[in-house]
Amino acid sequence: MKELRKKHPLATRWFHWINFPLLALMIWSGALIYWANAVYRVGLGQHTLWRMTLPQPAYKALHMNFRLAEGMSLHFFFMWLFAFNGIAYVIYTVLSGEWRYLVPNGHSFKEAIQVMLHDLHLRREPPPPRKFNGAQQIAYTAVVLMGLGSLLTGLAIYKPVQFAWLSALFGGYQMSRFFHFWLTVGYVLFFLVHIAQVVRAGWNNFRAMIIGYEVVND
Amino acid sequence: MTEEMKEPVDEQPAVEVDVEPEVQVADSTDVDRELRRLTRRGFITSGIAAAAAVGAYTWLRSRPPIDGVEWPLRRVLETNERLAKAYFSRRRLNPTYPASRITRPARINGGVGLNAEYEVASWQLTVEGSARGPVSLSMGDLRRMPRRTMTTEFRCIEGWSMIVQWAGVRLADVMRELPPPTRDGSRPDFDRPNRFVRYVAMETPGRGYYVGLDMLSAMHPQTLLAYELNGQPLTWQHGAPLRLAIPVKYGVKNIKRIGAIRYTDVRPADYWAERGYDWYAGL
Numbered sequence: 001m002k003e004l005r006k007k008h009p010l011a012t013r014w015f016h017w018i019n020f021p022l023l024a025l026m027i028w029s030g031a032l033i034y035w036a037n038a039v040y041r042v043g044l045g046q047h048t049l050w051r052m053t054l055p056q057p058a059y060k061a062l063h064m065n066f067r068l069a070e071g072m073s074l075h076f077f078f079m080w081l082f083a084f085n086g087i088a089y090v091i092y093t094v095l096s097g098e099w100r101y102l103v104p105n106g107h108s109f110k111e112a113i114q115v116m117l118h119d120l121h122l123r124r125e126p127p128p129p130r131k132f133n134g135a136q137q138i139a140y141t142a143v144v145l146m147g148l149g150s151l152l153t154g155l156a157i158y159k160p161v162q163f164a165w166l167s168a169l170f171g172g173y174q175m176s177r178f179f180h181f182w183l184t185v186g187y188v189l190f191f192l193v194h195i196a197q198v199v200r201a202g203w204n205n206f207r208a209m210i211i212g213y214e215v216v217n218d
Numbered sequence: 219m220t221e222e223m224k225e226p227v228d229e230q231p232a233v234e235v236d237v238e239p240e241v242q243v244a245d246s247t248d249v250d251r252e253l254r255r256l257t258r259r260g261f262i263t264s265g266i267a268a269a270a271a272v273g274a275y276t277w278l279r280s281r282p283p284i285d286g287v288e289w290p291l292r293r294v295l296e297t298n299e300r301l302a303k304a305y306f307s308r309r310r311l312n313p314t315y316p317a318s319r320i321t322r323p324a325r326i327n328g329g330v331g332l333n334a335e336y337e338v339a340s341w342q343l344t345v346e347g348s349a350r351g352p353v354s355l356s357m358g359d360l361r362r363m364p365r366r367t368m369t370t371e372f373r374c375i376e377g378w379s380m381i382v383q384w385a386g387v388r389l390a391d392v393m394r395e396l397p398p399p400t401r402d403g404s405r406p407d408f409d410r411p412n413r414f415v416r417y418v419a420m421e422t423p424g425r426g427y428y429v430g431l432d433m434l435s436a437m438h439p440q441t442l443l444a445y446e447l448n449g450q451p452l453t454w455q456h457g458a459p460l461r462l463a464i465p466v467k468y469g470v471k472n473i474k475r476i477g478a479i480r481y482t483d484v485r486p487a488d489y490w491a492e493r494g495y496d497w498y499a500g501l
Contacts, residue, residue: 002246004253017264021271037377068376069494073291076298076496160373161312161466161501162305168313173371173379211260215253 032071286494331426347481386444419486423477430486
């Protein structure tokens with residue numbers, strides 16, 4: 001029998017869709033800031049595999065040159081909205097009990113591997129028909145913790161003297177900046193996988209994130 | 219959408235249990251009709267929200283700028299400044315490092331207001347705004363004051379940083395000799411710094427570069443008028459003969475070759491704040 005089933009609460013959907021442009025703006029303004037000192041790389045020892053920077057023509061095409069001041073003022077404007085939305089989401093998720101679907105449990109890790117094998121066409125059995133499977137639980141909980149990490153490393157860079165203890169906790173000012181940057185790379189990777197999975201899961205799943213209900217055929 | 223809000227919070231099923239259907243409809247035509255209604259409603263709401271977001275951002279970025287930044291962004295920078303000032307304490311210090319941690323060589327960055335031909339021998343520091351009126355100080359006057367050294371992290375607003383050792387005199391010590399005026403005309407009391415006028419302005423000879431500082435940051439014990447960097451007298455590129463070392467601020471506030479210091483209750487102009495940066499730039 002075909003029926004409509006509630007999937008995502010209204011509040012969760014608002015938090016999600018408000019977060020999306022805010023995180024995008026934080027990443028964009030962060031990139032304008034990073035441009036001024038684009039020092040990070042992927043490599044081992046002296047051997048650099050990949051410099052985390054763009055060639056000058058790419059920066060030029062994206063109009064990213066010499067926009068440090070603009071990037072900072074945007075970053076220090078939208079940080080409040082990004083932080084408030086994220087904190088409100090966590091409070092809601094805890095108080096509403098929604099966290100029970102989200103937080104990984106003992107089975108999540110094994111299940112996450114099974115889900116991954118299925119997605120890679122190495123395992124026939126589909127993921128369990130729960131709201132969030134083990135892989136989703138781990139990914140969605142991790143990205144919330146990453147958000148907390150970004151707020152804390154961000155504060156450690158923003159006020160490294162007033163919050164010198166926090167800066168020290170991350171290994172100093174430069175290490176705070178290092179973690180802040182790589183967390184951002186983490187969001188970009190999360191986003192790419194997330195989009196691929198949403199496309200794969202199809203319209204019914206995506207629509208549920210807009211209207212709250214999914215169609216279920218029993 | 220109110221029915222969703224009434225959802226009882228304590229009836230959340232455990233993870234293992236399937237979600238109970240909330241909307242049960244008898245036959246599939248009813249399901250399709252209900253789905254169409256929900257979809258239409260959801261996407262209209264989303265469309266309005268997305269348009270509102272784009273509209274708000276477009277509005278924000280098209281506001282007339284104040285010193286190179288759209289005024290709402292400038293206002294938020296100033297709000298952030300008020301919060302930072304409320305939290306600021308002269309007792310919170312920069313970490314200090316052993317000499318072995320010094321970054322060598324010290325990076326040279328920013329030459330606005332400097333020129334190689336400047337006659338350092340003719341240099342004098344003018345302090346304006348104290349009860350004694352404009353006072354000129356020589357290097358000799360400053361060297362007779364207590365010498366302080368500190369090895370701290372110098373953080374450029376661009377994102378890089380280095381560890382440098384400074385030697386010089388505390389700006390707070392100069393201020394005790396030449397106290398800033400108070401806002402209410404009371405006697406200078408360094409335990410009540412909020413009674414002083416609120417700002418200190420500094421500029422290079424000829425005012426090629428100039429910075430504004432809030433009084434509390436200026437009085438911070440790690441704010442030095444420095445004449446040595448890493449054990450050597452300052453070179454002209456580092457701001458000979460005297461520069462500001464203020465590690466509670468970004469590098470842009472660490473003005474080189476200070477020609478004049480002025481106490482004022484009017485927020486001083488600041489070279490980089492006029493070019494879109496935060497005026498406070500406090501760390």
